[in-house]
Amino acid sequence: MRSPIASTENPMLINSETALWRNKSKRLDFLRHSHASMLIEMGFAPLEIADRLGHESVKTTLDTYSHLYPDKDQQLADRLNQFRRAVPPEEEFS
Numbered sequence: 001m002r003s004p005i006a007s008t009e010n011p012m013l014i015n016s017e018t019a020l021w022r023n024k025s026k027r028l029d030f031l032r033h034s035h036a037s038m039l040i041e042m043g044f045a046p047l048e049i050a051d052r053l054g055h056e057s058v059k060t061t062l063d064t065y066s067h068l069y070p071d072k073d074q075q076l077a078d079r080l081n082q083f084r085r086a087v088p089p090e091e092e093f094s
Contacts, residue, residue, distance in 0.1 A: 036061075040068045 032053065039049045050061040 033065075036065050037068055040065060 036049055036053060039052065044052075046061050046065075047058050049065070050058040053061065055061050
């Protein structure tokens, strides 16, 4: 008995199975993207997220999700300013 996917007698079967696979794939992509977005918002480092998602390189993570970091520069500057204000003046330049 031949596989229904390999059947040339019913091309609609291939299309419906392909559509089902694409829908599942889109849902998985959405879940993956949501998970990455949540990790970014929680403050995890890009390297930690890359490891979690199984990316070979942190560059892949940053290329894919960099649009989720628009205010990270301001957050970094704010934290540096908080740190600077917390250091006593006599220790600042020693």
